[in-house]
Amino acid sequence: MDMQIGASTEGYDQVSLRCETEKMIVDLKTPEDFSGVIYTQGSFYSRQSQCFIDPVRGDSFTMHIPFNQCETKNDDDKYSNILVIQHDDELITPGDAAFILECDFSKSRDSAVSAESIKFVKRDVRSSITLVDADPGRDKTKRAAHVESNINQVIFVPNSIFKVNDEL
Numbered sequence: 001m002d003m004q005i006g007a008s009t010e011g012y013d014q015v016s017l018r019c020e021t022e023k024m025i026v027d028l029k030t031p032e033d034f035s036g037v038i039y040t041q042g043s044f045y046s047r048q049s050q051c052f053i054d055p056v057r058g059d060s061f062t063m064h065i066p067f068n069q070c071e072t073k074n075d076d077d078k079y080s081n082i083l084v085i086q087h088d089d090e091l092i093t094p095g096d097a098a099f100i101l102e103c104d105f106s107k108s109r110d111s112a113v114s115a116e117s118i119k120f121v122k123r124d125v126r127s128s129i130t131l132v133d134a135d136p137g138r139d140k141t142k143r144a145a146h147v148e149s150n151i152n153q154v155i156f157v158p159n160s161i162f163k164v165n166d167e168l
Helices: none
Strands: 014-019 023-029 037-040 060-066 078-086 097-104 111-115 118-122 126-132 145-149 153-156
Touching: 014 097, 014 126, 023 078, 023 097, 037 060, 126 153, 145 153
Parallel strands: none
Antiparallel strands: 014 023, 014 153, 023 060, 037 078, 078 097, 097 126, 111 118, 126 145
């Protein structure tokens, strides 16, 4: 019998992504104490600290995922990674979730603004979160849900997806 893992909308309240210059920051909130593992796909066995969290308990977690680590892919200034929320410490099971996280700077139009001797560079970014099957053998092009924003931050809430603005 073939067990289907699927793309779960349960076991978490919200996943938010903030795209920074050199990293993506992911915040995860769960409805109750979570004691499984949270990691970027491909980092399960290395358990590198930026790429893997093994909490004892808690309901709010933050990961700072550098663009040059944690199996982050870069395709012409479009950075992507897959975050896995696994409720068992060792096995992916039904009810687990995976998200494709994207920070897209590829259509960026750098604009330099100078205030006396200080220069600032503003880069446009598009951020997105896509819910996919947590099974690493499944086709990641099949989306269960998707949310994107034309700013550096986006929030995925199961069954109630919305964007946020820069003031948050």
